[in-house]
Amino acid sequence: MMRKLVVSVALLSALVVMPRPAQAVIFLEVGDAGELLGAAQDVTGVGALTGISGSLGAAETDLFHLFIAAGGGFSATTVGGAVFDTQLFLFDSSGFGVAANDDTGGLGGLQSTLPAGHALLIPLTAGDYFLGISQFNRDAVSAGGLIFPSSPFTGVFGPTGPGGGSPLSGWSGSPSTGGTYTIFLTGAE
Numbered sequence: 001m002m003r004k005l006v007v008s009v010a011l012l013s014a015l016v017v018m019p020r021p022a023q024a025v026i027f028l029e030v031g032d033a034g035e036l037l038g039a040a041q042d043v044t045g046v047g048a049l050t051g052i053s054g055s056l057g058a059a060e061t062d063l064f065h066l067f068i069a070a071g072g073g074f075s076a077t078t079v080g081g082a083v084f085d086t087q088l089f090l091f092d093s094s095g096f097g098v099a100a101n102d103d104t105g106g107l108g109g110l111q112s113t114l115p116a117g118h119a120l121l122i123p124l125t126a127g128d129y130f131l132g133i134s135q136f137n138r139d140a141v142s143a144g145g146l147i148f149p150s151s152p153f154t155g156v157f158g159p160t161g162p163g164g165g166s167p168l169s170g171w172s173g174s175p176s177t178g179g180t181y182t183i184f185l186t187g188a189e
Contacts, residue, residue, distance in 0.1 A: 026182070029054025033062035035171055037095045040065045040130055049188040051081075052131070054181060059174040061134040067189045070126035074187035075116035077104070078133070081182030085110040085136035088183070089148065090121075093128040095167030097147040097159030102136065105154035110136070116186055118156050130168075133183060135175035142166035 025045040033041035033054060040063040043049060054062055068074045078086040090098040099120040104113040112133075114121060132140065140147040144163035158164070 024048050024050045026051035026053060027064075029062065032057075032060075033064055035061045035063055035132075037063070037065075037091075037130060037168065039063070043067075043188075047189070049185055051185055052183045053081075054133075056084075056133065056135060056178040056181065058176050058178050059138065060178065061132055061138055061171045063130055063132045065128060065130055068124055068126065068129050069187050069189055070124070071187065073116050074121055074124055075114060075185065076131060076188075077111065077113040077115075077184050078181055079104055079111040079113060079184075081184055082111060082179060084177055084179040084181075086112045086181065087134045087136060087138065088112040088114055089132040089134070089140050090114055091130040091132070091140075091168055093130075095130065097140065097164055097168070098124070098129070099156050099158060100140070100148040101156045102150075103153040114156060120156060120158050131183070133181060134171065134173075135177060138171050138173040138175055140168055141172050142169050146172070 025047050027043045043064050043066040076088055087102045089100045092098055099114050101112045101114055104111050142163035144166045146161035147159050147163045148157050148161050
């Protein structure tokens with residue numbers, strides 16, 4: 001009997017110190033995420049962040065503060081995660097625009113995608129970023145105007161609008177619909 005107990009204790013000790021695999025996490029919006037850097041919702045959890053789920057009301061934008069790992073593997077998409085016309089916006093830790101997409105086009109239709117491996121997303125350094133989601137025609141602005149171009153609708157664009165050289169200060173446009181969404185992610189924690 002004593003021998004079995006020793007083996008069991010040894011086995012239990014080995015299990016306690018074994019590394020556990022990181023868990024994939026889908027973050028659920030708590031209440032209502034803010035629209036500006038100071039009110040952005042901090043995405044919390046442990047492990048790889050594989051998604052963010054929430055809802056938008058009419059004329060609303062949700063902004064999330066997250067960590068992007070190094071290596072060029074970051075992506076974000078609403079394809080398969082929303083039924084309304086979405087837009088995605090990525091900002092650095094100071095609120096300067098990095099990349100935006102309105103419509104994926106093709107089979108993705110009116111959904112938005114910031115694809116892994118895109119030239120604007122490959123040079124990302126590991127660190128804090130802000131990811132925004134809005135409905136079509138609710139656009140990021142700075143003191144100088146639109147941060148990203150509002151057309152064409154397909155394509156991933158950098159901060160080449162008249163306000164692209166300044167940080168996010170608000171949003172323009174007033175869509176009248178809303179809905180629930182999931183943003184599927186890679187390369188985020």
